Amino acid sequence: MDHLRPTDLAREHGISTQAVRNYERDGCIPLAERTASGYRVYTEAHAAALRAYLALIPAHGYAVSGQIMRALNTGALDAALTAVDRSHAQLLRDRGTLDAVGEAVAHLTTNPDTAAQAPVSSETFSIGELAHRLGVTAATLRNWEAAGILVPDRAPVTGHRTYGAPDIRDAELAHLLRRGGYQLDQISTVVQQIRTAGGTQALSAALDDWRQRLTVRGLAMLNASVQLARYTALLDLTPPEPLTYPDTP
Template structure:
């Protein structure tokens, strides 16, 4: 098998050789063999691993990419696949949230209709229940409230309660935070949803996030291809022979 240096792997991706060594030290690449004098020796397996890692980062985020590669490099394929499944589920949830918000906007200036009345009948959530739903901490929700993103009601005992509209605002905030928006920007967007005024910024934010979701979805396709190549190089996945089309049997006359 061809022997490669850190610089050989780095050159393909325009990164430093030190970055390659750092990835290995973090367990994101398989451990390299060493020469008698201590130099690292990489192979095409390491090159495939680096391609997979660098494709996984824009597709799933650095944290999930790190989880996937560490799992694969310790032989835990199921853990890696579970992390990928969670990331795909989150992308689907983001799409559904984005669609729900976009569909809600035209109704915000209208009088309360049957749909909003149905939302009103949904039982409110506590801060703990909402935090669990979004997979954030209660402290995060309180920070969003301080920034004007959320405006929960308070019970007679002072406990926060979140209506269906509050949950919608929280879902949107969570969506935009992952998109890199600041709390101040998110607060402006959420306020526009509540008041149904000045929807230009809202429309621009939703369009921007739609583009981000599309880019992430395409990145996942690229990452899947690179990851499959890495698994093939490890011998985990074996390339299948091409399937020949089955010709129908001739009809009897």
């Protein structure tokens, strides 16, 4: 087996030899053997581990990538695969949330009654007045508040709620989306995104960016899987017997 120096591993990725030593210290690549004079000696397994770790980072982030590599380097194959599975599941949830928000925004921008597209009054409302304006109960508004959809001001002594222009806009949006069949958690996501983005047009642009980032992450996961498979093939890990599935009609 060819012996590699820290500089050989570092040069491949344009990083410093200190970074390589740090990755070894943190368990992201296996410990290197030492020569009699104390110099590190790496092998192709170390090079494959470094390729896998650096490919994992844009796909799963630093924390999860380190968790995966430390599990593999200590023989905990199932723990490593579980961490990968959780990350893939989170990406799937993110895609579902993105689709739900995108549908809701499309609903808002094509509905002529969309409150986010028109200026709202500077008048403030009590909970009863806002409930009457929308044709809902005060309990409904309290439920929306508990879900994070509404954030009214509260009087310091009495605790009475006061709804200003942004609250009225958010309540109108929530009412519209509830009529469209959206769940409270989906509406909360839309409203909070609109608060951050400043309106549905800005949110649409943010959603496009969000979708692009998810695509980039998904592609990074594919690349990471390739590098991870190459590394695990070099490890002395005994995988379980493959599952057999009945033939489908």
